[in-house]
Amino acid sequence: MDRGARARFRPEEAPSAGMKPSALRQLSPELQSKLRSCTVISSIGQLVEECVCNSIDAGATKVSVVVDTGSTLAITVSDNGRGMSVRDVRDVGRRYHTSKCHDLQDLSDNIKTLGFRGEALASMSDLSVLEVTSRAAGSFETYTRISTKAGTATLACGPARYQLPKAGTVITARDLFHNHPVRRNMIRRNLQKQLEDARARVYRLALIHPAVGVSLTEFNGRRKELMRLPPGRSLLSALSDAFGSALASSLVPVGLTVGPFRARGYVTPSNRALNSPEVQFLYVNRRFVKKTPLHKAVKDAFNAARDPYESRRGPVTAPPGGHPGYVLCLDCSPSEYDVTYDVEKTLIEFRDWEMPLRVLNEALREAWPPIKEKEKEPDPLEPPPQTREPPVTPPPAVAVGGTETPSKDANGNCICCPPLARRRLGVPSMGTNDDDDAFICQTIEPFEDAPPPQQQQQPQPPNDVRSLLATWKNPVPAEMYQPSMPSSTANAVVTRESLENATVLTQWGKKFVLIRSASGDLFALDQHASDERVRLENLRRDLTARGDAVTSKVLPHPVPCELSAAELATLRANASSAHRWGWRWEDDDAGGGGVSLTGTPAIEGTTLGGDALGEYLREIAAVGLTSAPPPALHRLLASKACRGAIMFGDMLRRRECVALLEELRKTQLPLQCAHGRPTAALLAPGAVVDEDAALTPRNRRKMLAAGVLKTWRASQEKKRHAPLKLRIGAKKVVRA
Structure with missing residues (x-):
């Protein structure tokens, strides 16, 4: 070895035994299958959805789902589809065994079924003990197969003990996630969320397949029906059952066909924004999709149809809105798009997005016409529109007694008069024409014949606000304004510790309280925001400190409460929490599954109705049950705290400033007011004060x-x- 080679391979630079790279090795087939199964099936809802998709692909018109939340944690899905032959039953549950896709041509051009990869039943078999019982159409025999470990371990296979009365299939998965104890414990801790997720997945499948009747039942010692949609229903009736008749009756139909693309469905009016995005269903060839450019196009069309300058009117307790509601289906050839390799198969990619987006936008334009400039409210700074047609050529300026009279613009208005002054100086003409505009400036001196001016009239620049803003350039540089303060000030942050041991200096400007921290930093305390935070937490403390429920106001007669199926399920699962905050209700006599309010919370003379209850139930479904008050109640308390707090302009004595600082220290969030504004700001670091x-x-x-x-x-x-x-x-x- 030459000298250079010895220099490159020095003994002291050789890697130690603990630093040697691991050798690449192929995973065992069993471990490959287990990892793949955890990716394909991750929840009870996803497992139920895959089974219902198989039933729909098999031509079933009736699908029944039972979720056993007892000790076994199992599901059972039965249908009346075509069933499977004896040969198919022997191979069912094996990975990549499917009857829907056989070659690359089927995979790329003919994805007309909801399932096509052959992984769902194999993953279920790897995560549970899978039993498949089926009877094929035209056959008198019923066969069953019990397998595990992705179908590679067969526990039983042969004629079933119990014969099915008709053609169909029954899939039972027992002891779910038995080999994944962490995931199993997580699912058991969130059973209600799992059931709601399963209900939402089954509902969006049944919504676009009205010929299929679907039922979902929970079994835990006794049967509890969560959802039932009969076959042969209409789409509007399914929406009415889930979200209320008021919403279903307000929907507007849309439809358009351009070439191979067809868009159809229903949307909510542009003047009715929903409080949540749960009524948003978009399908491509009856496949539910999400997070695509189509969703953005729908949102943009809805926002373009709403008046952006219309202020939100309503009580303080009203939940914030702004979500469109729609059920849209785009039909096209399967060769136009591809289903991406997503676990839930809800992401698609079109070969060319221009055509589907164009068809969808044109279909929505009929129900959501965009607001044009002429339909908007006129700008108060712009001149009012003229009532008569302007002359083609503006009259030239004329001279009277050697003085040139002002010229007029293209609309016949005096150029020298501003729009607002023209209204005051205008003198109506003496003619009998009622169409004369009173805003046209008239010259008091008599007109005399005069030769046309020698100087050519220059075109006048536009004087309306929109034209000025279109050509206006911002003189302020794009960089953020940085005040001339010491560098330590920019890095300093107001914290809770800054308020501890702080001393009050004085009130300044009847708006702020100047305080100095123990380290010498100078802070400005917003007296209104600080007192607002103190009052808010005092009001909340008075409510949460009570052992009993919030005072409820009894209604003179029951008021129907429009709640969706998901909100009704959340209400029944968290009835005690809703009772604590003052809501009282009873089931409707019609038997439709709805409720009617008999009592509402009454906080300082303000009642919270069905909208506030629905918002509270949606929050529970999203983040879980907490001790915090409902959002509508929080907004009400924040409004009460704001109106009763110290205002700007109120003179405070020193002892009042000290008391305000002491009360602010005791709050849980002393650095922000009830609406999120900061209560304190750093003015000067400690070095400046020490001088x-x-x-x-x-x-x-x-x-x-x-x-x-x-x-x-x-x-x-x-x-x-x-x-x-x-x-x-x-x-x-x-x-x-």
Whole structure:
């Protein structure tokens, strides 16, 4: 070995035994199958959905699902489809054994079935003990197979002990996730969420297949029906059963066919925004899809049809809205798109997105026409529209007594008069034509013949606000404004510890309380935001400290409450929590599964009705049950705290400032008000304050107030250069 080679391979640089890279090895088939099964099947809802998809592909018109939440944790799905032959029963449950896809051509061009990979039953067999019992159409024999370990271990296979009365298949998966104890414990801790997820998955399948009757039942010692949709129903009746008749009756039909693409379905009106996105169903060839450009197109069309300048009117307790509701189906050739390799098979990719997006937008335009500029509320800063047609050529300026009279614009209006002044200076003409515009400026001096002016008339720039904003350039640089403050100030952060051991200096401007922390930092305390936080937590403490329920106001007669099926299930599962916050209800006499409110919470003279209850139930379904009050109640308490708090302009004595700081320290969130605004801001770091330590307290307060004034002036200078924000229809101009 040469000298260079010895230098490259020095003994001291050789890797130690613990640092040797691991050799690549192929996973065993058993481990491959187990890892794949955990990816394909991850929840009870996904398992139920795969079985229902197989039943629909088999031509079933009736599917029954039973979820056993007892000690065995099992599911049973039975249907009246075509069934399977003896040969198919022997191979069922093996990975990549399917009757829906046989070659690449089927995979790329003919994906018309909901399932096509042959992995669902194999994954179920790997995560449970799978029993498949089936009777083929035209056969008198019923066969069964019990397998595990992805179908490789057969426990039993042959004629079934009990014969099925008709053709169909029964799939039973027992002891779910027995070989994954962590996931099994997680599912048991969240059984209600798992059941709701299964109900939502089954419902979106049954919604687009109205010829299939579906039922979902929970069994835990006794049967509890969660959902039932009869066969032969209409789409509107299914929506009415799940989300209420009021929503179903307000839907607007849409439909358009362009070439091989066809869009059809129902949407909510543009003036009726929903409080949650749960009524959003988009299908491609009856396959439920999500998170595609089609969803963004629907959202953009809905936003374009709504008036962006219309203020949200309603009580403080009203839940925030803004979600469109729709059930849309796009039909096209299967060769136009591809189902991506997603576990849930809800992501697709079109060969060309332009055509499907165009068809969908044109179909939605009929129900959601976009707001045009002429349909918007007129700008109060723009001149009112003229009532008569403008002249083709503007009249030239004329001279009277050697003085040139002002010219007129293309609309016949005087150029020298601003739009608002023109209304005051205009003199109506003496003619009898009622169509004359009173805003046209008339010249008082008599007209005389004069030669046309020698100077050519220059085109006048547009004087309306929109044209000015279109050509206006912002003189402020794009970089964020940085005030001239020490570098330590920018890095300093207001924390809870900053308020501990802080001392009150003085009130400034009847808006802020100047305080100094133990480290010498100077803070400005917002007196309104601080008192608002204190009052909010006092109100919440008064409610949560009670051992009994919130006071409920008894209604004179029951009021029907429009709740979706998911919200009804959440209400029945968390009835005690709803009772605690003051809601009382009874089941409807019609037997439709709905409820009617007999009592509502009454907080300081304000009642919370069905909308507030529905919002609270949606929050429970999303984040679980907590001790926090319902969102509507929180907004009500925040409003009460804001209206009763110390306002800007209120003079505070020193002892009142000290008491406010003491109460703020005791709160759970002392750094933000009830609406999320900060309660304190850092004005100067400790180094700046330490320089004035030798001064008297009176002089120190003066210099600190001068520093606050300098910071305030810098912020005002920033606002002065900020771009204008015009609120069309609000009759005022505000700065950012």
